[in-house]
Amino acid sequence: MKAICWFRYDLRLDDNPAFAAAIASSDAVLPVFILDSVNADSHYHGAASRVWLHHSLNALNDSLDNQLFLAKGNPTKILDTLVKKYEITHVFWNRVYEPWQIKRDRSIKKKLKEKNIHTQSFQGNFLYDPLKIQKKDGTPYKVFTPFYRKGCLVNQPKPLLPVSTTEKPVFIKTNTSIASLKLLPDRDWHQSMINHWQPGEIGAAKQLRRFINKGLNGYKKSRDFPSLNGVSKLSPHLHFGEISVNRIWYAIQSAAIQQQCEDDADHFLSELGWREFSNYLLFHFPDLPHKNFQPKFDHFPWHKNKHHLSAWQKGMTGYPLIDAGMRELWQTGFMHNRVRMICGSFLVKNLLIHWHEGERWFWETLVDADLANNSAGWQWVAGSGADAAPYFRIFNPVTQSEKFDPDGDYIKRFVPELSKLPNKYIHKPFDAPKDVLKNAGVTLGENYPRPIVDLKTSRSRALEAYQEIKY
Numbered sequence: 001m002k003a004i005c006w007f008r009y010d011l012r013l014d015d016n017p018a019f020a021a022a023i024a025s026s027d028a029v030l031p032v033f034i035l036d037s038v039n040a041d042s043h044y045h046g047a048a049s050r051v052w053l054h055h056s057l058n059a060l061n062d063s064l065d066n067q068l069f070l071a072k073g074n075p076t077k078i079l080d081t082l083v084k085k086y087e088i089t090h091v092f093w094n095r096v097y098e099p100w101q102i103k104r105d106r107s108i109k110k111k112l113k114e115k116n117i118h119t120q121s122f123q124g125n126f127l128y129d130p131l132k133i134q135k136k137d138g139t140p141y142k143v144f145t146p147f148y149r150k151g152c153l154v155n156q157p158k159p160l161l162p163v164s165t166t167e168k169p170v171f172i173k174t175n176t177s178i179a180s181l182k183l184l185p186d187r188d189w190h191q192s193m194i195n196h197w198q199p200g201e202i203g204a205a206k207q208l209r210r211f212i213n214k215g216l217n218g219y220k221k222s223r224d225f226p227s228l229n230g231v232s233k234l235s236p237h238l239h240f241g242e243i244s245v246n247r248i249w250y251a252i253q254s255a256a257i258q259q260q261c262e263d264d265a266d267h268f269l270s271e272l273g274w275r276e277f278s279n280y281l282l283f284h285f286p287d288l289p290h291k292n293f294q295p296k297f298d299h300f301p302w303h304k305n306k307h308h309l310s311a312w313q314k315g316m317t318g319y320p321l322i323d324a325g326m327r328e329l330w331q332t333g334f335m336h337n338r339v340r341m342i343c344g345s346f347l348v349k350n351l352l353i354h355w356h357e358g359e360r361w362f363w364e365t366l367v368d369a370d371l372a373n374n375s376a377g378w379q380w381v382a383g384s385g386a387d388a389a390p391y392f393r394i395f396n397p398v399t400q401s402e403k404f405d406p407d408g409d410y411i412k413r414f415v416p417e418l419s420k421l422p423n424k425y426i427h428k429p430f431d432a433p434k435d436v437l438k439n440a441g442v443t444l445g446e447n448y449p450r451p452i453v454d455l456k457t458s459r460s461r462a463l464e465a466y467q468e469i470k471y
């Protein structure tokens with residue numbers, strides 16, 4: 001028996017049910033990754049994700065003794081060719097839930113079955129199967145807390161697979177090259193970005209260990225402070241499935257007992273719950289990336305302003321915390337969660353620019369860009385989502401900055417031109433007296449922008465716009 005293990009968002013060998021099944025049930029395995037350039041359409045990986053994927057695939061290929069078959073194109077055709085060429089009898093994969101992937105996979109499954117190829121799919125990327133969680137009346141949850149408490153926590157997540165002790169699997173030998181995927185851009189901006197990370201299974205395990213040793217205890221509080229190393233930064237590893245979410249769940253639970261920090265651990269696990277919730281929403285409401293979850297937002301009077309959008313993207317709004325966040329994103333492919341919420345709120349509320357623009361920019365620039373989390377995150381920020389922040393809650397970037405970056409350490413890291421300003425003014429250089437600015441080497445309008453909008457006026461304008469759709 002010969003099997004294909006088709007890797008997608010599960011770029012790991014540990015706790016990978018499809019890979020384990022392929023090895024257990026066949027004499028030889030062909031590990032395959034196909035960069036789907038045909039079905040993804042507007043959901044093809046963004047630029048930062050492609051760079052991550054390149055490195056992650058290299059790491060997976062190393063773990064597979066360089067036997068990962070790599071191709072770009074239409075998986076339907078490529079799998080068909082491989083099945084014939086290598087006399088494959090079985091195809092295994094872990095399920096993925098983006099609407100276009102579900103559609104594609106159903107059709108592939110049908111076609112393979114018609115050719116008498118045995119297919120089997122597993123739940124390897126999430127703790128819970130979105131199909132199995134529903135309210136008592138049979139409809140899907142739309143609010144996080146009952147979804148998590150009554151839908152998820154009443155069941156234990158899937159048990160972990162035993163760590164394999166079998167001899168090395170036999171791989172079918174092929175000869176492909178990662179260069180053929182053309183994931184890296186021509187221009188050399190990506191090297192400094194990826195230096196912040198170690199994509200792949202080894203990097204993911206290290207990141208989890210670092211978090212358990214240095215971040216878990218105190219997480220609940222420090223997760224709000226962007227200058228601290230208080231969050232796990234596991235999101236890109238989780239997105240590409242370089243570590244199993246079950247592995248994380250159980251590791252955190254046992255660390256919580258050892259470190260006696262159950263409260264911190266519960267909070268962290270609930271963040272994994274938000275990941276489940278976003279995926280669940282996307283599964284049950286496949287229009288989530290495009291359509292307002294609350295249709296009343298279809299009539300929202302969004303503004304189009306290229307200059308404002310560009311200032312936001314470049315981190316040149318004149319509001320230091322926003323600029324630090326947008327530059328963190330550009331330089332590292334990541335942005336801290338609290339700052340994502342504040343930068344998002346600034347775009348959709350103070351600038352009145354459609355959340356689609358923010359969603360697109362994050363999609364291109366985040367290494368953890370994830371269709372479910374990104375769409376749900378933006379709809380949450382805009383107030384148009386399921387269980388979203390109410391529209392009238394508008395983050396004030398100055399007071400948020402004073403509260404969560406009190407010494408301006410995060411700002412100084414990403415907006416170095418303000419680093420000599422005293423704490424009192426680093427959050428609002430536009431209020432600083434002339435001599436203070438001069439002593440700090442800041443000239444507004446020259447080496448740091450003046451604010452592109454006034455906070456008070458733009459807040460009132462946002463609330464007025466909201467009144468227009470309130471019914």
Ligand SMILES: Cc1cc2nc3c(=O)[nH]c(=O)nc-3n(C[C@H](O)[C@H](O)[C@H](O)COP(=O)(O)OP(=O)(O)OC[C@H]3O[C@@H](n4cnc5c(N)ncnc54)[C@H](O)[C@@H]3O)c2cc1C
Pocket residue numbers: 223231232233234235236238239271272273274275276278335336337338340341344362366368369370371373374375377378381
């Ligand atoms: C506008 C906006 C856009 C976002 N876009 C994405 C995205 O494209 N990809 C992405 O993975 N997350 C996204 N998020 C959610 C969240 O910001 C990130 O998951 C988090 O910052 C990742 O950092 P971390 O791994 O250190 O998180 P931790 O605090 O260490 O949390 C652990 C894990 O829980 C999950 N998680 C945490 N917060 C959330 C959340 N609010 N929603 C869903 N899952 C969560 C992530 O998988 C994360 O790795 C977005 C949030 C907002 C407000």
